[in-house]
Amino acid sequence: MRIAHILGAAALALGLAAGPAAADSPSPSPSQSGSAPTLAGTSFRTATEIEQGQRATASGATGDYMYWSFPADAGQRPTVHATVRLPRSHAAQTWQIDVYDGLRRRQACQYGAQTRTAAAGAASVDLACVLRTVRAWSEPWANDPLPGTYYIRLTAVGLTDADLGLPVDAEVRVDAKDIGGAAAVDGSLARPLVPGIAASSRTDGTDEKDASASSAVLSAVEPDGGWSSGWWSDRWVWTAVGGVLAALAGVGGYALTRGSGRPSRVPPGA
Amino acid sequence: MITRQRLAAGVCALLAALAAGIAVPAPAVAGETDGEAAPKVELVLDVSGSMRTRDIDGGSRMAAAKQAFNEVLDATPKEVELGIRTLGATYRGNDRQEGCKDTQRLYPVGPLDRTEAKTAVATLTPTGWTPIGPALLKAADDLGGGSGTRRIVLISDGEDTCQPLDPCEVAREIAAKGIGLTIDTLGLVPDAKTRDQLSCIADATGGTYTSVRHKDELSDRVGQLVDRTADPVVTPVATEGAGTCAQAPVLKSGLYTDRVAFGQQRWYRVDVRPGQELRASASVAADRAVNPGYGLLLRAVTLHGREIVRGEAAGTGRTDAVSTGLRYPKPERDGDDENDGDDAQAATETVCLQVTHSFSAAPGVKTTPGLPLELTVDVVSGPDPAHDVAAFGLGRGWWLLGVLVVAGFLAGVLWGWLSRWRIAVWRTN
Numbered sequence: 001m002r003i004a005h006i007l008g009a010a011a012l013a014l015g016l017a018a019g020p021a022a023a024d025s026p027s028p029s030p031s032q033s034g035s036a037p038t039l040a041g042t043s044f045r046t047a048t049e050i051e052q053g054q055r056a057t058a059s060g061a062t063g064d065y066m067y068w069s070f071p072a073d074a075g076q077r078p079t080v081h082a083t084v085r086l087p088r089s090h091a092a093q094t095w096q097i098d099v100y101d102g103l104r105r106r107q108a109c110q111y112g113a114q115t116r117t118a119a120a121g122a123a124s125v126d127l128a129c130v131l132r133t134v135r136a137w138s139e140p141w142a143n144d145p146l147p148g149t150y151y152i153r154l155t156a157v158g159l160t161d162a163d164l165g166l167p168v169d170a171e172v173r174v175d176a177k178d179i180g181g182a183a184a185v186d187g188s189l190a191r192p193l194v195p196g197i198a199a200s201s202r203t204d205g206t207d208e209k210d211a212s213a214s215s216a217v218l219s220a221v222e223p224d225g226g227w228s229s230g231w232w233s234d235r236w237v238w239t240a241v242g243g244v245l246a247a248l249a250g251v252g253g254y255a256l257t258r259g260s261g262r263p264s265r266v267p268p269g270a
Numbered sequence: 271m272i273t274r275q276r277l278a279a280g281v282c283a284l285l286a287a288l289a290a291g292i293a294v295p296a297p298a299v300a301g302e303t304d305g306e307a308a309p310k311v312e313l314v315l316d317v318s319g320s321m322r323t324r325d326i327d328g329g330s331r332m333a334a335a336k337q338a339f340n341e342v343l344d345a346t347p348k349e350v351e352l353g354i355r356t357l358g359a360t361y362r363g364n365d366r367q368e369g370c371k372d373t374q375r376l377y378p379v380g381p382l383d384r385t386e387a388k389t390a391v392a393t394l395t396p397t398g399w400t401p402i403g404p405a406l407l408k409a410a411d412d413l414g415g416g417s418g419t420r421r422i423v424l425i426s427d428g429e430d431t432c433q434p435l436d437p438c439e440v441a442r443e444i445a446a447k448g449i450g451l452t453i454d455t456l457g458l459v460p461d462a463k464t465r466d467q468l469s470c471i472a473d474a475t476g477g478t479y480t481s482v483r484h485k486d487e488l489s490d491r492v493g494q495l496v497d498r499t500a501d502p503v504v505t506p507v508a509t510e511g512a513g514t515c516a517q518a519p520v521l522k523s524g525l526y527t528d529r530v531a532f533g534q535q536r537w538y539r540v541d542v543r544p545g546q547e548l549r550a551s552a553s554v555a556a557d558r559a560v561n562p563g564y565g566l567l568l569r570a571v572t573l574h575g576r577e578i579v580r581g582e583a584a585g586t587g588r589t590d591a592v593s594t595g596l597r598y599p600k601p602e603r604d605g606d607d608e609n610d611g612d613d614a615q616a617a618t619e620t621v622c623l624q625v626t627h628s629f630s631a632a633p634g635v636k637t638t639p640g641l642p643l644e645l646t647v648d649v650v651s652g653p654d655p656a657h658d659v660a661a662f663g664l665g666r667g668w669w670l671l672g673v674l675v676v677a678g679f680l681a682g683v684l685w686g687w688l689s690r691w692r693i694a695v696w697r698t699n
Contacts, residue, residue: 039494039497039498039501042452042476042477042478042498043476043590043591044553044591044593044644045503045504045506045525045644046498046501046503059490059494060478061478061479061480061481061491063469063478063479064478065590100593101595102549102595103549103550103551103581103594103595103596103597104551104552104553104593104594104595104646105551105581105583105593105594105595106583106585106593106594136661137653137654137655137656140579140596140597140598140599141579155588155590156588157587157588157589158587158588159588161462161465161466162462164465164469164479164481165457165460165465165468165469165479165480165481166481167480167487181661181666182666184660184661184664184666185656185659185660185661186656186657186658186659186660186661186662186663187653187654187655187656187657188653188654189547189653190547190650190651190652190653190654191547191650191651193549193597195551195646195648196504196523196524196525196646196648197648197650198523198549198647198648198649198650199523199524199648216502216503216504217504218504218525218646230661231661231662233661233664233666234666235660235661235662235664235665235666236664238664238665238666238667238670238671239664239665239666239670241671242665242670242671242673242674242675243674245671245674245675245678246674246675246677246678246679246681247678248675248678249674249675249676249678249679249682250678250679250681250682250685251682252679252682253678253679253680253681253682253683253684253685253686254682254683254685254686255682255686256682256683256686257682257683257686257687257689257690258686258690
């Protein structure tokens with residue numbers, strides 16, 4: 001009875017812990033800022049910054065290289081969706097999304113239709129890329145995704161010359177699944193992998209006038225609520241609950257060897 | 271009993287506190303602010319005889335262009351300095367020499383007076399030749415200095431009629447000379463040759479090519495390009511890498527641009543102190559027709575030639591650029607407590623960055639100047655290295671709970687037996 005009570009309390013605590021994680025999992029809700037970007041950048045330098053859950057649109061021409069950037073934090077598994085509405089008449093075209101991290105290293109898609117060929121005359125093409133889970137830390141020699149800026153490049157990789165320059169409309173959206181403690185690793189980056197962060201943090205350090213006088217920054221993306229410090233994961237709860245359960249089991253094991261109540265040999269009232 | 275309940279309550283409170291997990295927000299990144307130099311854009315309009323053709327929504331190409339210009343001039347953002355240049359607007363004759371010099375500044379680059387600019391546009395009548403190359407050179411001069419974004423929007427309906435000066439090579443040279451100058455091209459009902467030439471000009475400078483068949487497409491696109499000029503972007507700093515590390519320029523955190531010829535290697539140097547992390551990324555843009563199959567290698571090498579870390583990228587097919595990056599966290603030195611100036615100086619490591627690419631020019635394509643290279647360098651404070659695979663060595667999952675419960679139970683039983691045995695021994699004595 002007692003054990004059941006304590007277990008119940010522990011389960012409650014676990015539930016509390018799972019609470020915020022569960023709230024995070026369907027990725028941040030569509031951003032409150034009413035105006036979603038309607039332009040796409042043309043290079044890493046000019047990439048349009050979008051937020052997770054935001055539907056960004058852009059009109060361009062076949063053959064354009066369209067760039068967007070978004071923030072991804074540790075423990076998230078971002079998924080990039082893109083839809084391209086093609087002109088009324090065209091030959092077969094192959095479209096592709098590539099995702100690059102803050103160091104401009106190409107990041108692999110685990111699955112999803114990263115490249116897809118639209119048949120001649122098709123109205124639209126849908127692309128998707130599910131990235132690997134973003135880790136809080138990795139060795140410098142590894143290509144693991146790290147917290148920071150991510151770039152999306154959307155372009156036609158295969159097209160006939162006659163289709164070059166025709167108007168297309170593109171739409172991208174980034175969602176992220178929270179993988180939680182299963183992906184929690186030791187170590188952390190001092191600064192997220194945001195290009196130009198050395199320059200922008202330098203102006204942060206000095207007085208306000210300097211910061212306002214400084215020109216544009218390479219990337220200013222930041223997740224809702226800032227970058228996580230990386231020390232929290234549900235592993236704390238699992239381990240703590242494990243410790244509690246171990247202690248209880250220890251008490252139980254101890255009690256088992258003592259029998260119930262007083263030793264039978266001792267006469268009552270002794 | 272009461273004690274145990276209190277203990278349980280305490281444990282629960284502790285767990286709940288842990289669960290609440292107060293994350294420390296990272297310091298905010300500096301927001302974007304407007305640059306000190308105004309963004310400049312020059313619209314270059316083809317006013318050659320072929321612009322009379324009536325094939326855009328029933329009207330002439332010229333009428334469509336004029337309407338688009340009026341709409342764009344109305345919507346131009348305040349901070350943008352806009353100029354207009356024409357090509358083939360005045361010379362009616364047949365002399366090619368004369369016709370190919372025919373490019374005028376219709377409205378100078380500067381703060382925009384909408385009425386004046388519109389009046390100037392209204393006077394245009396389609397007339398002469400199509401000297402795209404000379405017009406681009408002049409337009410680049412018009413945009414002049416300044417550190418803001420610079421953009422040329424070229425609207426044409428036919429290919430350049432002033433060979434042998436290839437406008438595509440002109441564009442590449444302009445891009446190689448100036449920094450951050452982009453040429454976007456729009457073809458009005460283009461034929462195959464015009465399309466190839468205009469898209470080649472756009473590719474040479476990292477611009478875009480659009481083919482226009484309807485009036486609204488033209489004004490939308492030109493408006494979009496002008497708006498884009500107003501977006502603040504970081505202007506890269508020109509640098510020139512050396513053939514060896516010893517002669518390489520020393521770079522600080524920032525964005526740099528350079529040219530890398532085919533088969534050439536470029537070296538740069540960056541100083542990294544212990545406890546700092548070097549982050550570098552390089553992009554080499556394909557600004558001309560290149561063979562499919564290309565790669566990029568960025569290496570961080572010590573002064574003695576030992577490779578520390580490398581970033582590699584390879585690809586095939588149509589691309590605008592190939593890019594890769596690397597990070598090199600330099601570990602803290604042991605017992606590095608005092609901030610001795612000389613000591614810190616001595617501990618600073620010079621890291622050589624080597625950039626090589628394996629693009630190859632398609633047959634018949636000029637190989638000079640080299641391909642544009644964009645290099646970002648960030649030296650930030652170093653990361654906390656991992657001591658364990660899992661976060662803080664903590665565990666997770668039902669197996670962990672099972673193992674802990676079994677271990678706890680066994681420990682309890684053992685302890686119980688031990689104490690029973692001790693009591694038994696004590697009693698018998």
